[in-house]
Amino acid sequence: MTKEKVLKKLTIDCEKCCGLCCVALYFSKSDGFPTDKAAGKPCVNLISDFRCSIHSKLIECKMKGCLAYDCFGAGQMVTQSIYHGSDWKSMPETSEQMYKVFLIVWQLHQMLWYLVEASSLVFDSDIKNDIDALITENENVTKLSPDEILNFDIDKYKSKINNILRNVIKLISNANNTKIIDKKTVNFIGKNFKKQNLDGRDLSMTLLIAANLEGCSLNGTNFLGADLRDANIKNTNLSKSIFLTQGQINSAIGNKNTILPSYLSLPISWN
Ligand code: SF4
Numbered sequence: 001m002t003k004e005k006v007l008k009k010l011t012i013d014c015e016k017c018c019g020l021c022c023v024a025l026y027f028s029k030s031d032g033f034p035t036d037k038a039a040g041k042p043c044v045n046l047i048s049d050f051r052c053s054i055h056s057k058l059i060e061c062k063m064k065g066c067l068a069y070d071c072f073g074a075g076q077m078v079t080q081s082i083y084h085g086s087d088w089k090s091m092p093e094t095s096e097q098m099y100k101v102f103l104i105v106w107q108l109h110q111m112l113w114y115l116v117e118a119s120s121l122v123f124d125s126d127i128k129n130d131i132d133a134l135i136t137e138n139e140n141v142t143k144l145s146p147d148e149i150l151n152f153d154i155d156k157y158k159s160k161i162n163n164i165l166r167n168v169i170k171l172i173s174n175a176n177n178t179k180i181i182d183k184k185t186v187n188f189i190g191k192n193f194k195k196q197n198l199d200g201r202d203l204s205m206t207l208l209i210a211a212n213l214e215g216c217s218l219n220g221t222n223f224l225g226a227d228l229r230d231a232n233i234k235n236t237n238l239s240k241s242i243f244l245t246q247g248q249i250n251s252a253i254g255n256k257n258t259i260l261p262s263y264l265s266l267p268i269s270w271n
């Protein structure tokens with residue numbers, strides 16, 4: 001499968017889902033959701049056809065959490081492929097199982113997103129083969145039955161992904177002649193980087209909450225796992241930044257002049 005095809009599969013399609021994120025997940029009011037809610041309890045705004053009754057008012061109601069959330073296409077995969085179009089409401093006896101499967105597929109799809117990006121960035125054939133094997137393993141797991149998915153050793157798989165991503169980041173940082181950021185320097189909350197040249201910088205796993213990245217040069221800048229909530233990316237070109245996800249973009253503040261990689265979309269909340 002090509003990178004474009006895989007990334008398309010990882011794009012949310014709520015029409016084909018039974019509102020899984022709005023029921024399966026724990027969430028809290030302070031994180032921009034309507035109420036504090038336990039996992040497995042439907043949101044008060046989820047209506048009978050699995051749509052959100054306040055969808056058109058999410059911006060007005062300041063539901064930042066709902067607006068930012070992205071399941072990497074796990075919702076439609078679980079509803080349509082793994083449970084063949086069934087939903088948690090019509091089969092209450094398996095709803096708990098469905099939520100657990102959703103959480104595993106969500107993690108698998110997030111890792112698949114990073115693997116596909118990593119594969120497009122490296123030229124070393126040994127590492128590329130290792131990445132391709134992990135992509136195949138990932139795709140095969142989501143073809144299994146719900147019970148088999150629940151028995152899959154996700155922690156072991158995750159540690160293989162972490163190792164390979166660490167190697168890829170090391171290779172990219174060496175090629176760009178940039179230093180990998182150590183744990184002491186991950187806190188950039190509120191930092192003003194305005195118009196700085198951050199090309200090739202490794203900002204993976206950093207806290208960039210409310211940081212100002214407006215007008216920065218970000219070619220090859222690595223955002224893997226960075227927290228971009230309320231980061232200012234107005235008038236900023238991120239088209240060549242790497243390891244960005246739709247969820248990170250949804251949580252940041254951009255405008256119509258923000259340029260994203262071709263596989264990401266401008267959030268509706270920026271209009
Ligand atoms: S789980 Fe994903 S596809 Fe389903 S409603 Fe939530 S965001 Fe949409």
Ligand code: SF4
Nearest residue numbers: 022043045046052066
């Ligand atoms: S407010 Fe709407 S989008 Fe947010 S959790 Fe509830 S039903 Fe889902």
